[in-house]
Amino acid sequence: MPSTLPPGDPAPPDGRLPSSALGGLGDRPFGIYVHVPFCAARCGYCDFNTYTPGELGSSASPESWLEGLRQELDLAVRVLGTPPPADTVFVGGGTPSLLGVNGLTAVLDTIRSTFGLASGAEVTTESNPESTSAEFFVGIRAAGYNRVSLGMQSAAPHVLRVLDRKHTPGRAVAAVREARAAGFGHVNLDLIYGTPGETENDLRASLDAVLSAGVDHVSAYALIVEEGTALARRVSRGELPAPDDDLLADRYELIDDTLGAAGLAWYEVSNWAASPAARCRHNLGYWLGGDWWGAGPGAHSHVGGVRWWNVKHPARYAALLADGVSPAAGRETLTDAERHEERVLLELRLVEGLPLSVLDDAGATEAELAARDGLLDPTAMAVGRCVLTRPGRLLADSLVRRLVP
């Protein structure tokens, strides 16, 4: 079951934005996110907005989705007036690689013909190793993609089984090599750690595989047992143990040590890159308060302090757009207090941290205490920045609660 949408205000049928949100558009980095809501099968841990062919039946197809996407991007151009060219594009899902070279090419062509791409734009697509091939990478590279993010998750077969992942352990590494050979300068592997049954050695082996594949970016996510997933049901029935936070902390440290030693430095709590240039610019936009249009079912957008989100079901999404109506299900206009909270929440996760001056007096006092507790770097604090130490990275959520009292 995909996760639920946040409650919010109704969005206007024409998707119109207040003029306050449009001011300064184009001065900030602008990104486009495209949500591909299709998967061959649902993985037991996943609560993203995605559907299998069996679930969709004849109500929606990649073709109807692509048609909807074109209509939404047309609408986006109308709403934004003079749309800035996209600095970053990120095609995520779901399983974008299921669209194949033709589908992904069509997606990018649509963006080019509506927004256009800024020079040097970062263009990423997620892919599942089992639905890629050497030809696939060559094809999408030629279409204009210059970054791939591959869901490897683990190198241990029994871990992949618990996660319901279909690929064999070696496939992800091979896919990286194929992508490199096809000319991709930026390749990311996703890891999931803390899966029930994953041993420390399993994780070491996964890290070795990641490093041997030669990527310039790694995302490592602790397994979250999301409500409503098959995994949550198995945990609540006692078939699988729930992940233990202390163990997850140990694993995080192992990951950080191993990647760090191999020259991949953390730049966000869950992300490591070989150099500043290898960081994912699109995701940095999320953390730095940038603007982006999220297109596709269930996609989230943010422009100038207004956040909105689309209806989740692909059939409903396509139907609304076919009627010329915005697919937005709800929106919220952030108050100053909310923007402040978000800024602390998001920027604190980054290696550059948060300017101390952003915090109010109570928050600043807490920051000083947190530095004493070893959660914020005292050296950075001395020059006016809140930068997480490694223990601080692991406790970022409760630290944020202290900094925005």
Next chain:
Amino acid sequence: MSTFADSTFTPPERIRNFCIIAHIDHGKSTLADRMLQLTGVVEERTMRDQYLDRMDIERERGITIKAQNVRLPWRLDGTDHVLHLIDTPGHVDFTYEVSRSLAACEGAILLVDAAQGIEAQTLANLYLAMENDLTIVPVLNKIDLPAADPDKYAAELAHIIGCEPEDVLRVSAKTGAGVRELLDEVVRQVPAPRGADDAPARAMIFDSVYDTYRGVITYVRVMDGRITPRERIRMMSTGATHELLEVGIISPDPKPCRGLGVGEVGYLITGVKDVRQSRVGDTVTSERKGATEPLGGYRDPKPMVYAGLYPLDGSDYPELREALDKLQLNDAALTYEPETSAALGFGFRCGFLGLLHLEITRDRLEREFGLDLISTAPNVVYRVVMEDDTEHVVTNPSDWPKGKIAEVHEPVVKTTIIAPSDFVGAIMELCQSRRGQLGGMDYLSEDRVELRYTLPLAEIVYDFFDTLKSRTRGYASLDYEEAGSQTADLVKVDILLQGEPVDAFSAIVHKDAAYGYGTKMASKLRELIPRQQFEVPIQAAVGSRIIARETIRALRKDVLAKCYGGDISRKRKLLEKQKEGKKRMKMVGRVEVPQEAFVAALATDESGEKKPRK
């Protein structure tokens, strides 16, 4: 249907005043119900089970808290009589009220379950009745039960009160068998009241109840003279005078009457709004030409046990105050004054007659007033004498004096425990571990023993009764009465979180028990307090000396790894929800302690849950 009992000023020789002494669930209320039916004051179809127990809690717990009384007609050998059944409270905390009810009677039915035999409280009340020179009519109830062993228990009763086993009546209150004969015996055996009809009026208050519509309803037994409506009366303990708006009898509903004569029992309404103005044990007389000597036996209600009551939600404090105000209208023994706890916020220090009184009060506050409460560990009244001869009365560990203490006096109680003889060892072990001194031991029958211990009250108010019950598989019964005080080697144990004392967890305990309390509390708190972003030491200390220590390890990870594909709203809402949760935490220094941790740490039983309702 009119009866002989409908009008008052009955000649004393035709009156019989009696009560029923029985243990919880030995069938007192059922017997009273049967009497109401047999005497015709309540018709079968209007009969509500246990008519006399009016409060829900009493019904649920199967105990009588507030006495009721009822006037019944009964004809024996062609002569009409009036029976006053005075229903006594049935628990240890209300000994004084019981003694006043007994003082209103000439006789008592000793009612004992024929399958269980006499219990400690019954025995204690029986002795009280015998001290008051009441005629005892021994009765075995529930003879219809398959498990009944009337011969055995008749012998036991005969042994205790010094009669013949054949003299013990056998009834089934449930079926009504033997109840007529019992009423006949009451008339035959219980002496008629005696008093001076022409003397100034003197009536003893044996109960006082607040009624929303009528104000305080005062139950009295006239000893001398007459009480009539429209006169002014005087409360002899305070000298306060009141207009007598109504005099009446209960049969079984209140009915105004022309007045009450010698030996009669009824109620008075004066319009006062607070039961403390109409105190149990006090003597009522006429304002004009009133008596000069009060009846004996009055005493002020005196709290024996204190506890802090705090609203779980601090904003409920005004509601708690209002609720206590209302309860006090009906409970002269309840005292309270505002107190502040660094850990628990604003609340009240409340005084109770005993642990049951505390529990019932708390129950009523929660149930009738919809409050969620935290109560601190119960505390008795200590007298602390310092080396410089100053004295402190301590009802709260926070008031424990600093400086050199010469001696500490603590209240002690005489307890009576009755249990099957198999459990003697277990009971002795328990009492010894609670600093008890054996006063004596008697076999009531071959396999049932009465043990008498002197114990510090503080050792009883905590979890003694629950432990006793569990160690005797529920068979033991307990009663206690005040027995002065003793000096003891007592200390105050503080519990510190990150070096900050948490006042709600401080306790006054015997020196030898300090370590046990300290380690138990520290390890309980280690389980109950969630891990924080930093290590939190928990210490137990006597003065500046640390006697136990535990550590809550620092939390290591709580960060959510992913950002849900740009769904920042979800992440911010999660943060806001967590911030709301944080508001419900109590801050002890920098440590966030959930309310539930306080509740669970202060609970007496092992599970940390609230006690199941009895």
